[in-house]
Amino acid sequence: MSADTKRSDPQAAAVTLRGLGWKSHFQQQLNEDEALTGLRPARVTSVRRSGLHVLGPDVDTALPPFVDPEGGDGANATIGDWLLLDSELPTARHMLERFSLFKRRSPGTGRAVQLIAANVDTVFIVTSCNQDFNVARLERYLTLARQAEVTPVFVLTKPDLADDPEAYVEQAQALDRSIVVECVNAKTEAGANRLLPWCGAGQTVVFVGSSGVGKSTLVKTLTGEESIVTQGIREDDAKGRHTTSARELYQLASGAWLVDTPGMRELSLADVKDGLEIVFADLSDLSEHCRFNDCAHEAEPGCAVKAAIARGEIDAQRVERWKKLVQEEAHNAMSLVEKRAKDKALGKMIKTTLKGKRR
Numbered sequence: 001m002s003a004d005t006k007r008s009d010p011q012a013a014a015v016t017l018r019g020l021g022w023k024s025h026f027q028q029q030l031n032e033d034e035a036l037t038g039l040r041p042a043r044v045t046s047v048r049r050s051g052l053h054v055l056g057p058d059v060d061t062a063l064p065p066f067v068d069p070e071g072g073d074g075a076n077a078t079i080g081d082w083l084l085l086d087s088e089l090p091t092a093r094h095m096l097e098r099f100s101l102f103k104r105r106s107p108g109t110g111r112a113v114q115l116i117a118a119n120v121d122t123v124f125i126v127t128s129c130n131q132d133f134n135v136a137r138l139e140r141y142l143t144l145a146r147q148a149e150v151t152p153v154f155v156l157t158k159p160d161l162a163d164d165p166e167a168y169v170e171q172a173q174a175l176d177r178s179i180v181v182e183c184v185n186a187k188t189e190a191g192a193n194r195l196l197p198w199c200g201a202g203q204t205v206v207f208v209g210s211s212g213v214g215k216s217t218l219v220k221t222l223t224g225e226e227s228i229v230t231q232g233i234r235e236d237d238a239k240g241r242h243t244t245s246a247r248e249l250y251q252l253a254s255g256a257w258l259v260d261t262p263g264m265r266e267l268s269l270a271d272v273k274d275g276l277e278i279v280f281a282d283l284s285d286l287s288e289h290c291r292f293n294d295c296a297h298e299a300e301p302g303c304a305v306k307a308a309i310a311r312g313e314i315d316a317q318r319v320e321r322w323k324k325l326v327q328e329e330a331h332n333a334m335s336l337v338e339k340r341a342k343d344k345a346l347g348k349m350i351k352t353t354l355k356g357k358r359r
């Protein structure tokens with residue numbers, strides 16, 4: 001999204017737990033653990049190297065980075081997380097269990113997991129009714145959404161520039177009959193307002209999609225001109241100067257919270273095994289009937305996938321897209337060390353083969 005996207009100031013409106021996205025999912029955790037009594041919930045609205053910013057009904061402050069002592073891969077508090085604060089200082093004591101999470105592998109550093117955003121309700125997967133429309137890309141975003149356990153909504157923009165927008169809607173819908181497909185002219189208020197059902201008070205949403213598909217245009221309308229507009233919050237940098245930094249979680253006119261972080265663009269297809277099994281459930285089920293456990297569905301005998309293609313029961317192109325994503329996921333999920341070892345082994349194998357040929 002372009003930097004001139006207008007931001008409403010979360011401090012402007014009265015802050016309530018529910019308005020911040022508090023749900024029974026979180027309340028239950030409080031109720032079930034006596035040790036948490038008396039702690040105050042606040043939501044992480046921004047994450048920097050220097051620390052977090054949290055917002056709650058009676059708190060709006062910077063905090064040092066928080067790592068939940070219970071540990072694990074996802075122990076760092078990230079944007080959208082709920083923390084429980086000590087009433088005095090305030091200090092973060094506990095992180096509440098998330099209901100959804102976008103994460104990625106940081107490139108080049110082996111297995112380190114980077115958390116992008118937590119507790120997101122809806123991901124708007126935006127594409128246009130033109131050459132940007134690409135079924136493989138939609139499947140890729142869908143896989144990321146399913147992995148994160150966030151409800152996907154397809155948003156098809158620029159119908160006003162297309163001869164037959166319905167054809168695009170039909171193609172998107174065919175990917176998954178259970179997903180809502182909205183076809184909207186992003187430049188009109190009526191168009192953007194079609195997204196309001198997912199943007200109620202306390203909902204958390206995020207937009208993904210290629211550059212130029214209309215994400216900023218939609219957000220501008222949803223931000224609303226009448227709300228107090230800022231470019232972010234002022235923070236002192238190390239040299240004591242005021243720098244303006246955008247918050248990564250900010251509020252739309254309807255009361256929803258928008259995740260706006262560059263991390264969303266850099267999501268890679270690592271660790272999306274579950275996502276792939278949901279998006280391509282029919283194909284993974286089918287592959288369980290292949291004779292070989294590790295069937296690549298190429299030329300193996302007894303391949304159930306190939307057989308189903310031959311009988312005309314499944315779409316061969318979809319199978320190819322699935323195989324490509326599965327391969328990409330496996331490659332991304334490998335650590336750098338494993339990748340190097342694999343390359344080395346391959347190099348050795350080629351050398352030996354060449355030697356054998358020469359002989």
Ligand SMILES: Nc1nc2c(ncn2[C@@H]2O[C@H](COP(=O)(O)OP(=O)(O)OP(=O)(O)O)[C@@H](O)[C@H]2O)c(=O)[nH]1
Nearest residue numbers: 001002157158185186187211212213214215216217
């Ligand atoms: N005619 C028409 N133009 C649109 C529509 N949606 C977006 N546009 C135009 O497409 C251009 C790109 O829109 P943006 O909102 O900047 O796209 P973006 O997805 O935010 O792009 P990035 O900021 O690069 O990620 C702008 O000139 C918009 O006015 C639409 O539904 N109809």
Ligand SMILES: [Zn+2]
Nearest residue numbers: 290295297303
């Ligand atoms: Zn097979």
